[in-house]
Amino acid sequence: MDVTLIGQSLVSGLGIGCVYGLIGIGFCVIYNASGIVNFAQGAFVMLGGMITHVLLVRGELPYGLAILLAVLAVALLGVVIERVVVRPLWNRNAPMFVMILATLAAQIVIERLTYLAVDDQPKTLPVFTDLPPVMVRGIAVNMQALWIVAGSLAIVGLLALFFRTTRTGKAMRACAINREAAALQGIPVHSMLALAFALSAGLGAIAGIMLTPTQYTAFDVGVPFAISGFIAAIIGGFGRPFGAFLGGLMLGVVQAVAILFFGAGLKTVVALSILLLFLFVRPSGILGLAK
Amino acid sequence: MTAAASGAPAGAVPVPADPVLAARGLSARYGEVQALAPLDFVVGPGELVAVLGPNGAGKSTLLRAILGLVATGGEVSFMGSSLPRRNPAAVANRGVVLVPEGRGIFGPMTVAENLELGSWRLGRDARERQRRMGRVFELFPRLKERLGQAAGSMSGGEQQMLAIGRALMADPKILLLDEPSLGLAPRVMEEILETLGVLNRAGLPVVLVEQRAPSALKLAHRAYLLSLGRLAAVIDPREVQSHDQLAQYYFA
Numbered sequence: 001m002d003v004t005l006i007g008q009s010l011v012s013g014l015g016i017g018c019v020y021g022l023i024g025i026g027f028c029v030i031y032n033a034s035g036i037v038n039f040a041q042g043a044f045v046m047l048g049g050m051i052t053h054v055l056l057v058r059g060e061l062p063y064g065l066a067i068l069l070a071v072l073a074v075a076l077l078g079v080v081i082e083r084v085v086v087r088p089l090w091n092r093n094a095p096m097f098v099m100i101l102a103t104l105a106a107q108i109v110i111e112r113l114t115y116l117a118v119d120d121q122p123k124t125l126p127v128f129t130d131l132p133p134v135m136v137r138g139i140a141v142n143m144q145a146l147w148i149v150a151g152s153l154a155i156v157g158l159l160a161l162f163f164r165t166t167r168t169g170k171a172m173r174a175c176a177i178n179r180e181a182a183a184l185q186g187i188p189v190h191s192m193l194a195l196a197f198a199l200s201a202g203l204g205a206i207a208g209i210m211l212t213p214t215q216y217t218a219f220d221v222g223v224p225f226a227i228s229g230f231i232a233a234i235i236g237g238f239g240r241p242f243g244a245f246l247g248g249l250m251l252g253v254v255q256a257v258a259i260l261f262f263g264a265g266l267k268t269v270v271a272l273s274i275l276l277l278f279l280f281v282r283p284s285g286i287l288g289l290a291k
Numbered sequence: 292m293t294a295a296a297s298g299a300p301a302g303a304v305p306v307p308a309d310p311v312l313a314a315r316g317l318s319a320r321y322g323e324v325q326a327l328a329p330l331d332f333v334v335g336p337g338e339l340v341a342v343l344g345p346n347g348a349g350k351s352t353l354l355r356a357i358l359g360l361v362a363t364g365g366e367v368s369f370m371g372s373s374l375p376r377r378n379p380a381a382v383a384n385r386g387v388v389l390v391p392e393g394r395g396i397f398g399p400m401t402v403a404e405n406l407e408l409g410s411w412r413l414g415r416d417a418r419e420r421q422r423r424m425g426r427v428f429e430l431f432p433r434l435k436e437r438l439g440q441a442a443g444s445m446s447g448g449e450q451q452m453l454a455i456g457r458a459l460m461a462d463p464k465i466l467l468l469d470e471p472s473l474g475l476a477p478r479v480m481e482e483i484l485e486t487l488g489v490l491n492r493a494g495l496p497v498v499l500v501e502q503r504a505p506s507a508l509k510l511a512h513r514a515y516l517l518s519l520g521r522l523a524a525v526i527d528p529r530e531v532q533s534h535d536q537l538a539q540y541y542f543a
Contacts, residue, residue: 167407167415174397174408181395184358185461186383186412 007139009256015145015214017252018152019045022207023229024236024244025159026200032176032239033196035096040081040103042226043110044204047074049217050114052209053123063126071205078201081106082194090193107222115219122216125209148210155206156245163241172196176239204229224268231275237285246286250274304513304525307335311496312357312387312465316365319349319356326352329365330522332515334465334498339491341511341528342500348517350500351392354469357498358382358389370464384412386464390471394454398443402434405442405453409460420460427456430486448479455483459490466490467498472506484510 023041030038051073055066085106089099128147133140163169174182175192183189208217208225229244232251236243251274258270278285310333319327327349334340342350356363359376367374375381383389397405406427410420428435431452437445442453451471458466468487472480480503488510491497501507508514508528516524 167411170400170404170408171411173400177397177399178395180360180379181391181397182408183379184383184389184391184395185409185457186380187408188380 004138005260006257007137009260010253011139011141011145013253013256014249015148015252016211016256017232017249018148018245019207019211019225019248020228020232020251021245021248022152022155022203023225024232024248025156025241026203026207027229027233028236028239028241028244029172029196029200029203031233032241033172033193034086034090036086036099036103037230038103038197038200039100039226039230040085040106040110041200041204041229042222042224043107044074044078044201044222045208045211045225045229046114046217046219046222047077047110048205048208049125049212049221050118050123050208050219051205052212053125053217054118056125057123063128067209070209071202074205075198075202077110078197078199079194081201082197086193086197087190107226111219111222118219120219122218123212124216125212127213128210142214144210144214148214151206151210152245155203156242159241168192168195228271231271231278234275234283235278235285237287240285240287243285243287250286304527306333306513306525307338310335312367312369312498314357314365314367317353317356317367318364319352320362320364321352326361326520327356328521332357332522334496335512337491337494337496338512339487339497339499339510341504341507341514342498342517343502343504343507343514343526344517344523346502347519349520350502350517351469352520353515353517354389354467354498354500357467358387383461386462388458388461388463388466390454390458390466390468392469392473394450396442396450396454396457398441400442401439402442402445402453403438405457406434406460409457410462412461423460423462427459430459430489431456448475448483451475451479451483452486455486463495465496465498467500469500470502471499472501472503480506 023045026041026044027037030036048070051070052066055061055069056063059066061069081103085102086099089102127144129143131143133142134146163173171182171187172192172195174187175189179189228251229248232248233244235247235250236245251271254274255267255270259267262270312334314330314332316329317327317332318325318329332353342353344350352361355361357367358379359367359374359382360379363376369385369387374385374387397408406424407420410423413420433449434452434456437449442450445453455468455471471483475483484506487497487499491510499507499511508531511528514526514528515522516526
């Protein structure tokens with residue numbers, strides 16, 4: 001096997017791995033704030049690319065503005081889901097299982113509404129910078145992959161800064177550690193939960209937007225991304241945002257190499273095998289469980 | 292001698308006429324189970340009120356009911372207006388601050404972060420935050436040495452000091468504590484109770500839930516004795532002469 005081919009796979013694996021990682025972080029942020037595994041996460045990824053496409057092509061807005069508006073719109077949708085789907089159940093002390101199912105239902109509703117509002121055709125977005133690939137030792141690194149990696153690292157850095165240094169970030173961590181104790185200090189835990197949904201939705205949207213130029217988006221791409229992000233979060237030790245990002249990178253790379261050796265047909269099999277492997281052998285993930 | 296020893300109803304001990312905290316007919320349920328039978332509970336200005344009773348008597352439930360953390364019946368008012376139910380953050384913002392059972396500190400976060408989060412309502416007023424922190428360090432100098440340390444890595448006594456310090460950062464108008472001595476060495480416990488006495492003598496009303504009755508009675512102006520989810524007696528600590536007498540209350 002050609003070494004450059006393996007290198008090429010690694011590069012594309014890192015790119016998609018970053019995206020899985022961002023989605024995985026989204027899972028963790030909501031899980032930490034509420035204990036809920038939010039399966040509507042995939043819808044945020046899909047909508048990021050889709051709304052940007054609609055604003056760009058039908059709205060004829062500048063690319064940058066379309067991206068910004070799409071991220072904000074999806075973040076807002078995150079808050080709406082928290083208010084309309086999660087909180088009413090939460091206030092009624094619904095079992096966790098019910099709330100998780102409700103997010104899955106929200107995913108399906110959003111998917112179908114998108115199908116009705118747009119259509120079922122795959123859409124793509126222009127690459128961020130239209131430059132030829134950078135050649136590194138015979139490996140072609142396309143510019144979009146660089147955008148994805150750089151963008152993801154920047155976001156992870158900003159998130160770390162947010163959670164470590166800002167008042168609100170610290171309050172969100174406090175809620176994750178002990179929600180009742182946080183409330184007893186006057187921290188508005190409901191607002192923190194809404195914020196967690198906004199943050200996760202925005203992250204999902206950014207992931208979807210960065211990825212769409214290299215692939216495509218369609219109304220039904222959300223669930224596979226949600227599953228990959230979920231696996232990333234499991235690998236990282238559920239509830240650990242940084243671990244989820246590492247998990248995403250690992251999943252992306254292993255998948256890419258597996259495609260190289262076994263063909264694209266086994267991509268999902270490999271991903272789910274990794275999930276099973278971790279669930280059986282190391283259920284606490286590479287970094288260990290949060291808390 | 293008053294109250295339970297003679298089987299007389301609670302209330303023979305003089306009750307403050309102008310309470311800051313007043314619960315009328317307060318009861319609590321966990322699902323279908325009544326955990327606290329309706330009772331009246333008041334705290335006067337500057338009072339330190341102890342809540343005593345054996346394990347499972349409903350002491351913690353009483354605190355949780357005051358804070359509105361459980362399903363309650365009856366009415367709880369603080370400084371003349373009723374306290375919201377099922378909204379602990381709003382209750383905290385009224386100045387009613389609970390140091391919960393098991394301390395509830397944010398273990399992975401630093402001592403400084405814990406204290407900072409205590410003053411959430413303060414917003415970005417750094418000067419006032421510093422002032423409050425200074426006051427906490429006066430009471431618990433050890434916390435100052437541990438500022439950068441993960442809260443969960445400290446000893447139990449230090450964690451309890453942090454839990455109280457964090458509550459004080461909210462500048463409470465009344466402080467409620469759920470068994471602060473739990474799991475602590477007697478000497479550390481005395482130190483913490485002594486600090487509560489200092490706070491109380493400075494005018495802060497305190498509700499202290501304790502299983503170790505003798506220590507609590509040394510500080511308290513009044514004590515409520517609970518048993519099996521009911522109010523068994525209201526005690527005047529000055530009238531409790533001996534352990535035997537206390538035991539009488541417990542087993543009455």
